[in-house]
Amino acid sequence: MLHKSTRLILLTLFIFLVQCTEKKSADLFSDLGLGNPVVTVIDPPAGSPPQSNGVSYTGTQITITGRNFVPNLTDNIVKFNDLTATLFSATTTEIITTIPAGATGGFLTVAKADGACDTVYGTDGFNCSARRFYVDCYKAYDSLHGEETAVNYPDSQTIQFTEDFSTKAFRSNLRETGGTILTFECDNLISVKYFSTSCVASEVGTSAAPVYNPTINFENNYAVQYFVTSAKGACKIGFQ
Incomplete structure (x- = not known):
């Protein structure tokens, strides 16, 4: 009959061998690209x-x-x-x-x-x-227009354009349910380029033909990203 300590050693060795075998099997499956x-x-x-x-x-x-x-x-x-x-x-x-x-x-x-x-x-x-x-x-623009400014529904925010002519980047979380109207109340004519959920760009006004205080109607809820181009002055961005 095996001594108790000998049985314990053999049991420990057996568990170790089983664990090693299981690990090798798992590693082999992983190396072959098997499993979920x-x-x-x-x-x-x-x-x-x-x-x-x-x-x-x-x-x-x-x-x-x-x-x-x-x-x-x-x-x-x-x-x-x-x-x-x-x-x-x-x-x-x-x-x-x-x-x-x-x-x-x-x-x-x-x-x-x-x-x-x-x-x-x-x-x-x-x-x-x-x-x-x-x-x-x-x-895709590699921060060309500086860091994005967050202006989220329902809180409006007034942004200062300090250069004679510049573009700033924004991101707005829209209303969680229903549509949202993004509004602009600015000292100057502006142009806005905004992106769909798949990054298709649309424009309201252009640098050559800016517009006065435009509104943009969004039917779906998403975090819209957009650029605003303006001359020196203030521009209030808000929501309806």
């Missing part, structure tokens, strides 16, 4: 799709880090909401892609060919992993 994909980091966590109105931009490059990805370009499916992205490289732990034209904020998903994503009741699914992603239209 898991997204751990999106870098950067916000970016811009391609733009051509006022700036030449091909789309932000995104690096997706995680595990259990398929180490080839054809068996991973990366989507920004419902838009499929083009992949440039893929390993079991990293995928590199760019934001496709028309992409909107919501979810970035990584799925395998037979995957099904659930971004309604959760952030994953079968053979799929999802993480929140934000579209930043101003990123």
Whole structure:
């Protein structure tokens, strides 16, 4: 009969061997890209799709880090909401892609060919992993007009333009439900360029043909980004 201490040593050795075997098996599955994909980091966590109105931009490059990805370009499916992205490289732990034209904020998903994503009741699914992603239209401009100023519903704010002629960048969170009218009460004629949820730019007035105290009607709730160009003076931004 084995001594009690000997049995304890053997039991400890057995548990150690089992754990090592399980770890090696898990590492092997991961190395082969087997198992449910898991997204751990999106870098950067916000970016811009391609733009051509006022700036030449091909789309932000995104690096997706995680595990259990398929180490080839054809068996991973990366989507920004419902838009499929083009992949440039893929390993079991990293995928590199760019934001496709028309992409909107919501979810970035990584799925395998037979995957099904659930971004309604959760952030994953079968053979799929999802993480929140934000579209930043101003990123394509590389802070050309300085830092964005936040002016959020329902609080108005008066901005001073101190140069003879300049452009400032803004972001406004609109009304959570229903439409919102963005209003401008300025000392001078102004022009406004604003972006849709997919970074399509629209203009109210231009630098060559500015307008007086325009209003912009937004039917949907989102964080709208926009530029205001004005001469020296004050400009009150508010909401209706």
